[in-house]
Amino acid sequence: MPLPPPDVKRKLLHTRTITCQGFERTDGAWEVEGWITDVKTYAIPDAPERGNIPAGEPMHGMGLRLRVNDDMEITDAVAKQDYSPYRICHTITPSFRKLIGLSLTKGFRKAVRDVLGGTKGCVHLVDILGPMATTLFQTTAKRRHKQLDEARARGENVKHPVINTCHAWASDGPVVKRDFPEFYTGE
Amino acid sequence: MPLPDPTHARELIHTRKIVCEGFEREDGMWDIDGWITDVKTYEFKNKERGVVTPGEPIHGMGLRMTYDLELNVHAMVAVTDFSPYRICPDITPNFSKLAGLNLNKGFMRAARELVGGIKGCTHLFDLLGPMATTAYQTVDEIRYKDFQVREQRGEKVMPFFVNACHAWSTDGGVTKREFPTLYTGGK
Numbered sequence: 001m002p003l004p005p006p007d008v009k010r011k012l013l014h015t016r017t018i019t020c021q022g023f024e025r026t027d028g029a030w031e032v033e034g035w036i037t038d039v040k041t042y043a044i045p046d047a048p049e050r051g052n053i054p055a056g057e058p059m060h061g062m063g064l065r066l067r068v069n070d071d072m073e074i075t076d077a078v079a080k081q082d083y084s085p086y087r088i089c090h091t092i093t094p095s096f097r098k099l100i101g102l103s104l105t106k107g108f109r110k111a112v113r114d115v116l117g118g119t120k121g122c123v124h125l126v127d128i129l130g131p132m133a134t135t136l137f138q139t140t141a142k143r144r145h146k147q148l149d150e151a152r153a154r155g156e157n158v159k160h161p162v163i164n165t166c167h168a169w170a171s172d173g174p175v176v177k178r179d180f181p182e183f184y185t186g187e
Numbered sequence: 188m189p190l191p192d193p194t195h196a197r198e199l200i201h202t203r204k205i206v207c208e209g210f211e212r213e214d215g216m217w218d219i220d221g222w223i224t225d226v227k228t229y230e231f232k233n234k235e236r237g238v239v240t241p242g243e244p245i246h247g248m249g250l251r252m253t254y255d256l257e258l259n260v261h262a263m264v265a266v267t268d269f270s271p272y273r274i275c276p277d278i279t280p281n282f283s284k285l286a287g288l289n290l291n292k293g294f295m296r297a298a299r300e301l302v303g304g305i306k307g308c309t310h311l312f313d314l315l316g317p318m319a320t321t322a323y324q325t326v327d328e329i330r331y332k333d334f335q336v337r338e339q340r341g342e343k344v345m346p347f348f349v350n351a352c353h354a355w356s357t358d359g360g361v362t363k364r365e366f367p368t369l370y371t372g373g374k
Contacts, residue, residue, distance in 0.1 A: 002268050003220055003251050006210075010218055014209035014325040016317055023197040031197055033190055038324055048365065059324075065190050080190055085354070086361050092353035119356040123320065130316050131203055134309065138225060138245075139201040167278035168271070170305040175272050179234070 012041050020131050022139025025067075029075070032136040034128035035063035037083070049086055058083040060124045064096060068136055070143075072104040079125055092122050104133050105161070159183055202226050207317050209325025212253070216261060219322050221314040222249040224269070235273055244269040246310045250282060252318055256326055258290040265311055278308055290319050291347055323347070338368055345369070 016038050023031040038060040044053040053059065061083030067076035079096035081089055098115040102108060109130065116126055144161075151158045162169045163176055163183055170176065172186030203225050210218040225246040233239050247269030253262040263286055265279035284301045288294055298315055302308075334346040348355050349369055355361055358372030 003222075003249050003266055004264065006212075006218065006251075009213040010210035012208055012210055014321060016205075016207040016209075016321040016324070018203075018205040018317055020203040020205075021199055022201040022203075023193075024200050025195045025197040027195055029195070031193070031195075035190070038321075044328075048361075063190050065193075078191060082189055088360065089352075089354045095353075119350055119353055121353060123352045127316055127320050131205055131313055134313050135201055135203040135225075138203070138227075142200075142229075142231070164305055166309045167281075167305055167307060168275045174274065 014041070015039050018128055018131055020128070020135035022135045024139070028070075030068040030070075030136060030140055031065060032068065032132050032139065033063060033065045034132040034135070035061075036124055036128050037061045038124070047085065059085060062122070062125055064125055064128060064132065066099065066132065066136070068104065068140075070140075072136070072140075074099050074102050074104065076100060079122075081122075081125075089122060092120075093125075095121060096125060099129075104136060108133055157182065199228050201228070205314060205317055207314075207321035209321050211325075216253055216255050217322065217325055219252045219254070219318045219325065220249065221252075221318040221321070223247070223310055223314050225310070233271055236271065245271055248308065248311055248314075250311060250314050250318060252285075252322065254290065254322055256329065258322065258326075260286055260288045260290065260294075262286050265308075267308070267311070275308060278302075278306070279311075281306060282311060285315075290322055294319055335365070338366055 016036065018034065018036045020032060020034045025031055037058045039056050039058055041055055043055050047053050062079070062081040064077065064079045066074050069075050077096050077099040079093040081093055084090060095116060102111050112126060112129055148158055148160060160180055163180060164171050168175050171183055177184045177186060203223065205221065205223050207219055207221040210220070212218055223246060224244045226242050226244055228241050230238060230240050239245055248265070248267040251264045252260055254260050263282045265282035267276040267279055270276060281302050285298055288297050295316065298312070302312060334344050338344050346366065349362060349366065350357055357369055363370040363372065
């Protein structure tokens with residue numbers, strides 16, 4: 001990782017790895033899968049339910065698959081847990097079907113908190129929904145850009161959804177000025 | 188990813204990978220190094236970078252957060268190595284504004300105020316959730332035992348993980364066994 005070299009000596013204790021993959025299905029639907037693992041560099045000899053957990057064995061190992069349509073609405077959801085600290089953890093996975101019907105574009109994070117927040121869900125499976133949503137947007141980018149280009153070619157005034165979502169896409173910045181001059185608000 | 192087999196033929200388009208590493212520092216503080224990459228399976232043109240080849244990161248960026256046992260953030264350093272636009276890295280210094288926040292007190296909301304939207308970077312922001320969760324887990328051994336010792340001394344404690352998920356519901360078996368004074372369920 002090209003972060004600056006650390007300024008003090010330090011010891012690695014914990015690693016969280018999240019992998020999200022976005023797929024285009026042959027029937028036109030989108031799928032996004034997320035998988036998360038947490039591992040420690042040391043053994044935990046006295047875990048309350050699992051007993052000895054060797055170094056490197058996942059404390060958490062779990063994932064989700066979402067099917068999404070072109071309107072960015074979730075049409076199917078499945079969650080699975082392979083590693084968790086407690087036996088009852090995995091009994092919450094069916095609740096992730098409550099994601100079906102939610103829109104990834106409008107108030108997604110708040111809706112997730114409402115249906116799966118706190119004791120209604122699993123902190124770690126909820127943690128991967130943010131990166132999964134961003135992955136899905138990037139997976140669908142090609143098709144969405146094509147649709148956007150076609151609409152603009154027809155003279156429609158369609159605003160790119162990323163305008164004003166980040167520094168580079170600020171409506172008064174050079175990227176919007178060059179790529180979407182009709183939405184440029186700078187000098 | 189050990190999710191159930193997919194039901195439809197599909198093509199991988201996009202992969203996002205996040206790695207968060209938690210370190211104990213020699214000076215008594217802790218670091219989380221987080222890194223995010225986005226790669227596509229196809230070649231595409233970018234107006235500023237030219238041709239981006241399959242597997243070449245469209246985004247490659249990271250954060251280092253230094254924090255203490257009370258979960259106060261002391262420093263946040265951001266780095267952007269791969270981005271679609273030249274102006275993307277200009278926003279990285281803004282992330283130092285997160286120093287002074289506490290991970291346990293409205294962190295994500297405060298972060299959104301400081302580095303959300305055009306004040307930040309969507310992808311660096313996406314890292315903050317997993318980094319916060321990794322921060323908790325990196326110090327969980329010490330904090331967990333401290334909570335138990337204080338409870339046994341008769342102090343009123345409310346560990347952050349109680350009622351934070353299904354397994355740690357105050358009326359569930361895990362709370363009953365691990366923190367009996369906080370148990371709210373039946374006998």
